[in-house]
Amino acid sequence: MTDITTALVNKPVEEAIQYLLEQYPGAVAFSTSFGQEDQVISDIIWRNHLPVRVFTLDTGRLFQETYDVMDLTMARYKQPVEVYYPDTTAVEKLVTTKGPNSFYESVENRKECCGIRKIVPLNRALEGVKVWITGLRAEQSENRQGMETLEWDEHRHLYKYNPLIHWGYDEVLAYLEQHKVPYNKLHDKGFISIGCAPCTRAIEPGENPRAGRWWWEQSQKECGLHG
Incomplete structure (x- = not known):
């Protein structure tokens, strides 16, 4: 166990982030997709006035x-969210050569689009960036x-800090309710893990939270962001 890992043990999320900011000033960033877990972390960051760079893809x-909750979040907290877009030339080439829905045809095509x-x-x-904060939870996938x-x-x-990795889904929902945090209304319609519109469906009761992502293929349900 590294010294930095030891220092984070049993610290509340806001204190752990503050410690990381002290160790790596100006080099701590949080990537949000505006899902439920990410909304919890955004609220913790902004509620505690922590100078973390927040960005989205x-x-x-x-x-x-998703755009609606992004708009609500930015209006609620009055904090900037950096938005990163894919390279226009690469998207144009992909769609021109393979069409707009090539990701349905093979895992390789899907990973190319995600890439x-x-x-x-x-x-x-x-x-x-020296520390990348994520909203990953262990329950989400195998x-x-x-x-x-x-x-x-x-x-x-870089270090990847996963503050909610051991949180249960009920804990996430309880936090959102307690602090009246804006959330994506698709969550109320069975969309637990939300990505791109063509690649996400609602899940049935009892299904794995990631079952609604790339449902047409038998894969690890990952795009490569986290392995």
Whole structure:
């Protein structure tokens, strides 16, 4: 266990983020997709006036409801959210050569689309970042169950801080209710994990939270942002 990991043990989220900011001033960033978990973290950051860079990825294929909650969030907290878009030339080439829905045809095509619309913009957003805060929870998928609160991302050479990794879904909902945090109304319609509109469906009772993502394929339900 590293010294930084030891220092975070049993600290409330806001205190842990403050500690990370002291260790890496100006180099702590939070990526939000405006899902329920991310809304919890955004509220913690802004409620406690923590100087964390907050950014989001706009793939160009998001639900209108996602834009709605983005607008509500920015109006509520009066704080900036940096928006990163995919490279226009890369998107134009992809759609021109393979059409607008190539991701349905194969896992390789889907990962190519995710790479252009999400991975490349993310890597740009994380340039110079030493600590990347995420809204990951262990319950969300099988390959997230082994994740730790603080991990070293060897590929990007930064720490990934997952403050809600051990939170249950009920804890997330309770926090949102307690603090009256804006949330995506699609969550009320069975959309637990929300990504791009063509690649997300509502889940049935008892289904894994990630079952609604890329439902037409048998994969790890990941796009590459987190492995």
